[in-house]
Amino acid sequence: MHFNNACFKIISISFHIKTPILVILLWHNCLNICVPNTRIGTVFGSKNIGVNYFVRKGAYAVIFKNQNEIGLIRTHEQQYFLPGGGIEKGETAEDALIREMLEETGYSIKNNYPFCHAQRYFMSTLPVKRPMLSDGYFFISQLDQKIQKPTEKDNYFEWINIKECEKLLFHVHQYYAVQQALKEKGANH
Template sequence: MQVFGTKQAQTSYLVRKGAYVIIFKNDDKKEIGLIRAHGNQYFLPGGGIRANESKINTLKREMLEETGYLLKNVQYLCRAQNNFMATLPVKQPMTSDGFFYTGQLAKKVQTPTEKDNHFEWVKVEKCEKLLFHIHQLYAVQQALTITNALK
């Protein structure tokens, strides 16, 4: 597991486990689906795992909430953590413990319910600049590396 950010001694970190999915628009892997939230912050689709919720069920729920789409061909990719100072909803030290998957969009079955989240296709080379969390960028790089190794 890859870990980003250094934990400060004598500091308590809130650990938030989440499941996230990397969705490429086409087989050429030149565009990726990202969520734009809080104005101009970009994230992979997904989010926090609720008590007694599986990682796959988290992905299904978050996809419906954020995009209105179902997922298909979901496969585990990697796990990575990011230690950082969160600012929303309050300022606090946090460890984002991410479980990352690859998948594809299936059919759209509803209108997204999270009004501040906007699903957008973004050129993959812009991920380094746009993604808010470095461990999410790492997961995208892993998905691209694996894809290129299979060619």
């Protein structure tokens, strides 16, 4: 049998593997995650009862340069993220992604294929310390053309070796999306 590492992280973080039945149910559920039009995505981290989480819905792009490189955003704090960001009121996820790409990189994107939804509960430290739920909608996109200079001065778009993503990406659910995009890309070739 093949085991999905992301699912074991969910089980061990959220439920501490209390019963074999729970493990089987969660593992089975994870095998069917991240297909187009999925309503419920994979969840990372633990939701603590009685804690009020700030929910930040965001749209993010997985952009491949070639078989070995992926585009990531490096912040001035030396943290890495997938390109994208928060969905503003009245925006679709794709509209937010297009806007965020222009702000962060100055590039337009094309052929945006929604393929995955994943979330992460964590304690944010920027801009303020507070419990957050990062609710991510992920697209496989292609870099198009340079339209403008980036308006977010503390973000730098870089091509990174795919093998470095697990170590570099700040959010585990973004790394999970990269893994799913690689599977999706492999299935379409």
